[in-house]
Amino acid sequence: MKKLIALALAGAMVLSLAACSTGGNSAKPKNTTINVVTTYAGNDGNAQNYQDAVAAWEKESGNKVNDASATSDESFKARVLTDFEAGSEPDVLFFFNGVDANPIVSSGKVVSIDTIRKEYPDYASNMKDGMMGASPVDGVNYSVPVNGYWEGMFVNKKVCEAAGVEIPGADTTWEQFLDICQKIKDAGYAPIAASLATVPHYWFEFTIYNHLSTTTHNVLPTGVDSVQGKGWIAGLGDIKTLYEKGFFPDNTLTGTDDETVQMFIDGKAAFLIDGSWKVGGIESATDDIDNFTVTYVPGMGDRKSTDIIGGLSSGYYITKKAWDDPDKRAAAVSFVSYMTSDEMVSKFAQVSATALKKGVTVDESALSSLAKDGLKMIAGATGMTGAVQDQVPTEARVPVFDGMPKLVTGEVDITEAVQQVLDLLKK
Amino acid sequence: MGLLQQYYDIIAKALYYEKKGDIMNSVLYKKKFPLLVFLIPAFIFMIVFLYIPFFQNILNSFKNISGLGTAATGYNSPWYSNYVEMFNDANMRVALRNTFLMIIATVVFEVGVALILALLVDNIKRGAKFYRIVYFFPIVVSATALGLLFNLIFLYDKGMLNQLLEFFGKSSLTDWKSKALAITTMMIPVVWQYVGFYFVILITGLNNIPGELYEAAAIDGASRFQRVKFITLPLLFNVMCTCVVLAVTGALKVFDLPWVMFPKGMSDTWLTGTYMYYHAFNTNNVDYSSAIAVLIVVLGIILSKVVNTVFKEKDY
Incomplete structure (x- = not known):
């Protein structure tokens, strides 16, 4: 008898639960x-x-x-x-x-x-x-x-002022930029804040861009002798030249990006190529945001300085x-x-x-001077192209990105490194 | 303090029961069924999460896999190409050279310093527990945190060491991570971190040496140095052998601290562990990474065998 009662109660419970469940679903759509x-x-x-x-x-x-x-x-x-x-x-x-x-x-x-x-x-x-x-x-x-995003050259104004140089602008050529860097170096500052060990890609993009143009930059090389291949080799050669001239910080081959950016914030380096996301980073890292501005990376050849990278x-x-x-x-x-x-x-x-x-829709009154300078730079841009590295899979970037320290010190030949990238791309 | 004491007790008991193994065998293992009940789940766990992945890894080293979690697109042509590439890879040679340097540094400095510290602590009456905690402490701090800590110490601009040198009159900054200094800079924290580990093992071994031997030697007129030379070191030999085996195999697997301090083998600081990780996670060359992992295992087995042969344990 007890068993029968227990069975009946269990059955009633199961049925009532099932009814609750069905009723819940049909009554109200559940949140997801x-x-x-x-x-x-x-x-x-x-x-x-x-x-x-x-x-x-x-x-x-x-x-x-x-x-x-x-x-x-x-x-x-x-x-x-x-x-x-x-x-x-x-x-x-x-x-x-x-x-x-x-x-x-x-x-x-x-x-x-x-x-x-x-x-x-x-x-x-x-x-x-x-x-x-x-x-x-x-x-x-x-x-x-x-x-x-866009990429541009951030400038520490006080360093330029102390070195007695003009801040590069829309008309500054690559040759003039090298002269400016030399003067900054002579004044005892590091001209360029960059970690070639960990973040070499901004300079990779712009130095290559300087040997190509808005229409040809974002195209992968088909060979080392192609237009893009030659551009890559020449661009990487320019980074090597900058390194040999001592325009990067002394620890550029061993320091991290955080370290070199801090040098820039601390007024020990003049220029920093980075992306639009860095505006917020600089704003939060300094009490004197008016000391910083952003300008075009000086160009050469078919690339005007006002041709930028973004997308x-x-x-x-x-x-x-x-x-x-x-x-x-x-x-x-x-x-x-x-x-x-x-x-x-x-x-x-x-x-x-x-x-x-x-x-x-941006309320400009709420923007910092650096953010406004960023908007001005975009407004004055004459051309824009995407970053070519976005077309290169991670594994194929290794010879020129992770291998950058060996390229600038001459331990590895630049043409060979570019060929390795192309071989990896074919894989 | 309590935990540390328990740790010593466990090691001491393990060493004791190792000698009494025969007696234990005869009493404890009469009934086989309970043993199986406890052993089989662990065995299955090991099969699923260690041995199957291990053999799969060997298989992967012959395949073409271009990303973690990505299915293989077939076998390499020839199937052993990753192993051929390893012989021609300059970075791999650097990694092997650095790993062997790390093994030497580990044996000489980690075990050596730990032995000296253990002998010193064993010979003091007051504050021994304090020193045990102090030397053991780095072990409980995560390697990543230690890496960040040493990054600040060796930092180029405003780093602790460079500030100290500046204070003492040095005019230029030293790049502790430059090629000339990188290996030393990398090895100091690694060695420092693990000294405490071998210290604990050695001091437990020292505790197992009967005090009567020292008392008898003292009565016979032996100096402290003679007691260490003729009693402590011979009786500690087997424990030191264990330490050396652990140090050698451990050095092959060192990864976290060097990776935090020298990401992507900066300044030619590759180790076999960091180079394997780099190919798996940074270059998406998973099959090559698998081949390096196989090499690490093979090296581990060979080196363990060599060390076991050279430092053969003695029966007293």
């Missing part, structure tokens, strides 16, 4: 949690903006974000690609749109903008399609960009995994739309490039 991975973390200038935006979207939509953002470096890239390979990709990913994303695009694990627009016609409609950063795999747009190299992807999940599809689209709205892009981009049709 989406997994998001971005590079807005660590010391990224927009890390806090991102956190605020995520919190605001969660409040507005009622959905939740399971955030696994991390600082952008090679380990981060490897982790993202491994996650896709292992089938544990996020629902929304903020990632590079160049060759780094080729494996995830080729595998069909991200959804194209056109596919999304079939169901959500307004998706990314505030962006210029031609500037969104089409995939090198098939020329199709998969990601919606937020903030782009939109990252964007938000929606993965196929999220797209195929009826619960997550709408949440993912809503999240990306929120993060790429005009208002949000303006907040994130500030002085950097964007793909917005209407452009950014």
Whole structure:
């Protein structure tokens, strides 16, 4: 008898639980949690903006974000690609749109903008399609960009003043720049703050650019004798010359980027080539922001000094995994739309490039003098091209990036190093 | 303090039971079933997470894998090409040379300094516990934190050492990470970190030497130095052998601290461990990295065998 009662009670409990469950689903749509991975973390200038935006979207939509953002470096890239390979990709990913994303695009694990627009016609409609950063795999747009970048030469004004030299401008040629550097060196300062050991790529880009042009720079060499191949060899030769003249800090082959940037902030070096993201970094590192400005990297040949490097190299992807999940599809689209709205892009981009049709809305009165100088530089640019390194996979960069110390000291021949890059590209 | 004492006790007991092994065997291992119950899960764990990846790694070293987590696109042509490349790779030669230097530094300085410190601490009556904690302390600090700490000490501009030298009148800054000084700069923190580890092992060995021997020697008129030479060192020989084996195999795996201080083999400071990591995580050359890992294992086995043969333990 007891067994019968127990069985009846258990049955009633199971039925009531099942009823609760069914009733819950039909009564109210459940809120969704989406997994998001971005590079807005660590010391990224927009890390806090991102956190605020995520919190605001969660409040507005009622959905939740399971955030696994991390600082952008090679380990981060490897982790993202491994996650896709292992089938544990996020629902929304903020990632590079160049060759780094080729494996995830080729595998069909991200959804194209056109596919999304079939169901959500307004998706990314505030962006210029031609500037969104089409995939090198098939020329199709998969990601919606937020903030782009430009690269320019930051200047410590007091160092230039102490050395009695003019700050390089739109008309300064490469030869004049070398004279300026010599005077700064003679005055006891390091002309250029750069760690050739860890971050040689800014100088790599501009010295190569100086031997090419806006139209030919962002094209991979087909051989060491091609136009680009010769440009690469000549550009790397210029870095070697700068090193031999003693224009880099004494510890350029052993110091880190943090160390050389600190030298620049401390008034021990005059020039620093870096990206638009450095504006915020310098603002937070100094009490005297008016002592710093940003200008064009002096050019030569077909490249005018006012021809700059910039573009939109990252964007938000929606993965196929999220797209195929009826619960997550709408949440993912809503999240990306929120993060790429005009208002949000303006907040994130500030002085950097964007793909917005209407452009950014920035309150200039709230900007520092350095940020304003950045805007002026962009406004005066006569041409812009993307960084060619974005087309070179990590493993192929090794001979000229990691090998830079040996190139400038002459331990490795520059032509051989460029040939090695080309061989690795063919692989 | 309590934890440290427990650590000493465990090592002391382990050394004691090693000698009493036969007695333990006869009593404890009569019933086999409970033994299997406890051993099989650990065995399965080892198979899944150590031996299968190990053999897979050997297989990977023959394949073409262009990124972590990326499937292989087939076998290399020829399949042993990574091993041929290793012989022609100048950085690999640098890594092997530096690793052997690291082994020598580890044996001579880590074990050597630890032995001297252990002998000194064993001979003092007051403050022995204090010194044990002080020398053991670097072991409990993470290698990454130590790397950052030593980065600040050896920093070119405003580093502790350069500021001290400036204070004593040196006019120019020294680049401690330049090629000429890089190996020394890298090895000092590594050696410093692990002295405490061997110190603990040696001091436990010293504690196991019966006090009566010293008392008898003292009555016979032996000086302190003679007691160390004729009692301590011979009776500590087996423990020192263990330390040397651990030091040699440990030096082959050193990675974290050198990587934090000298990323990407800066100033030719490659070690086998850092070079393997570099190819796996920085250049996406996973198959070559696997081949280096195989080489590290082979070297480890050969060197352990050589060290075991040279420093053969003695029965007393």
